[in-house]
Amino acid sequence: MNSTKALPLFLEITKSQNKILTISELTRRIRGSLEMEFFNIWVVGEISNLKRPTSGHVYLTLKDSDAQLQAVIFKLVANNIKFELKDGMQIIAFGSVTVYEARGQYQLIVEHIEPKGIGALQLAFLQLKEKLEKEGLFDPAHKKPLPLLPRKIAIVTSVTGAAIRDILNVINRRFARVEILVYPVKVQGEGAALEIAQAIKDLNTLPDIDVMIIGRGGGSLEDLWAFNEEVVARSIYASKIPIISAVGHEIDVTISDLVADKRALTPTEAGELVVPRYEQLKDSIxxxxxxxxxxxxxxxxxxxxxxxxxxxxxxxxxxxxxxxxxxxxxxxxVQRLFSAGKHIAELEWERLNGLTNRLENI
The missing domain is CATH 1.20.5 (Single alpha-helices involved in coiled-coils or other helix-helix interfaces)
Known part of the structure; x- marks a missing residue:
């Protein structure tokens, strides 16, 4: 006797009219629907379960008080995040929802992420500032004095910007006899920080550089960002040559300014700091x-x-x-010694006579 119950009629009809899906097929359909519906969206949440495996990808959970969402930041995107992600941080993320088919789990593929309530670059600046300050990179005791009258000055900046013209004009006007070496670098954009750091290292291999100026003209926080990179800060700190940082305007403060041996408020002031005015020097002499x-x-x-x-x-x-x-x-x-000797001799003679008399009476 067959114990299998007959399906209700409507189920029999749908079963005969529709293809029976495999789990993979169903998951792919769900994935397609989600990707079409939730494409290029913004979400806000708190980071938890942050993981950074050796692959370079970043895995995290975004949550609020009622729900949570798995998210992944692939390596290429993760490498361009300026600030440090931490558990408990409130963030805003941009990306698209998809399904990780192996687990049947939907997740957000993050293409951009920023901290909530503060700009990403500003947060990155504060995080790096705190880190380097704890390590002692801003310690005044480490800062080297500038030479009174340098014979050779190195300038690390763009050769097409206004900064190099301002520095050269000031130096030539104040003390034209000094030798100047310009090391051209990119001062903004991709690769700029690495070029600046390498320039500092290269100049430290030369035996006759007395002082170095690194800098550029003004700009936005993004424009000046190369001078807020950790690689530049550590190159400045490791330099045996005294360094003047002259980045932007007076209101612009960069990590390079804090690490350098001397901060110039502008590139023009850097030229004034590095050499004395000839007339002033002559008067001082x-x-x-x-x-x-x-x-x-x-x-x-x-x-x-x-x-x-x-x-x-x-x-x-x-x-x-x-x-x-x-x-x-x-x-x-001499007379006293002679008299003393004569007196001692007389006493000894009397003592000797006394002993002689005793012997004769025995």
């Missing part, structure tokens, strides 16, 4: 020269006075009187 002459003159007067005192002293006026007094003293000492 004349003042030093006058002070040295006065010190030497006073020293000569002091020595002259001391020699005069020696010359007027009694021993130098009558040197033989000193010798005669010493001879007289020696004679007195």
């Amino acid at each position: 004349e003042k030093i020269k006058s002070r040295l002459i006065q010190v030497l003159y006073n020293k000569i007067l002091l020595i002259k006075s001391h020699l005069q005192g020696i010359r007027n002293s009694f021993p130098l006026k009558k040197p033989f009187d000193r010798i005669l007094r010493l001879q007289q003293r020696i004679d007195e000492i």
